[in-house]
Amino acid sequence: MLPPLRVLVVDDNVDFAVSFGQLLELLGCEVRVAHDARSALTRAGILRPQLVFMDLDLGAENGSHVMTALRRMLHDDEGMTIVCLTGDSRPEMEMLCRKAGFDLYLLKPVSNDLLREVLDACQQRVASVRPGRPMGSVPPPATLSR
Numbered sequence: 001m002l003p004p005l006r007v008l009v010v011d012d013n014v015d016f017a018v019s020f021g022q023l024l025e026l027l028g029c030e031v032r033v034a035h036d037a038r039s040a041l042t043r044a045g046i047l048r049p050q051l052v053f054m055d056l057d058l059g060a061e062n063g064s065h066v067m068t069a070l071r072r073m074l075h076d077d078e079g080m081t082i083v084c085l086t087g088d089s090r091p092e093m094e095m096l097c098r099k100a101g102f103d104l105y106l107l108k109p110v111s112n113d114l115l116r117e118v119l120d121a122c123q124q125r126v127a128s129v130r131p132g133r134p135m136g137s138v139p140p141p142a143t144l145s146r
Contacts, residue, residue, distance in 0.1 A: 004030045005123055008049040010040040010066060011085070012059045017106075020053065029121060037066045044070050051122045053085040053106075056097070065101035071101065081122050085110065 007029040011017040014035055020032040032047045034040035036058060044052070052070065057062040067082050074080055083104040084097040094105040104118065 002127055004028050005119060005126065006047050006049045007031045007034045008040065008044055008047055008052045010035075010052065010063065011055040011060065012036065012057070012061075013055070017041045023115070024119075027116065029073060029119065037061045037069070040066050041069060041073060044074065048074065049080055050119060050126050051119070052080060052082045054082055054102070056084055056088060056093075056100050064097075064102070081125065083118065 001097040005028075007021075007024050009017050009021045009024065009031060010033075011020070012035050017033045017035060021031045024031045029051075030047070032049075034043050040054075052067070054063045054067055058066065063084065063086075067084075070080070070082065081103045082101070083106055084100075084102040085106050085108060086093065086097075087108045089107055097105040106114070106118070110118075
């Protein structure tokens, strides 16, 4: 049996972040929740997440800046997939998220089936890494972009 995925949820909407984190825990993940850039970076340094769900609009902060800081801090070889999870449904948003460096773009609310697909794909990605093989050489679950 594989160990639980380490997941970080970053969203300034406290109710959403907490309830989404609880759902992920019910699905077997080890979860930490953050509501701003500082707490996201602090929790990521401790958790070393394999999967991050990041809102784009974090109030006064930009989620893509936080995503860039996370990748820099964790050297982007730790098996981390970063998902842009947003309520912004403008047609250009997926392209902007991809350009910014997010691995996946998901629109809130996310169906349970799609969430399970993302978790399964990430778990497979993490499991496929062998010692000495950096995570960057394993493609992210891009086929799940919706």
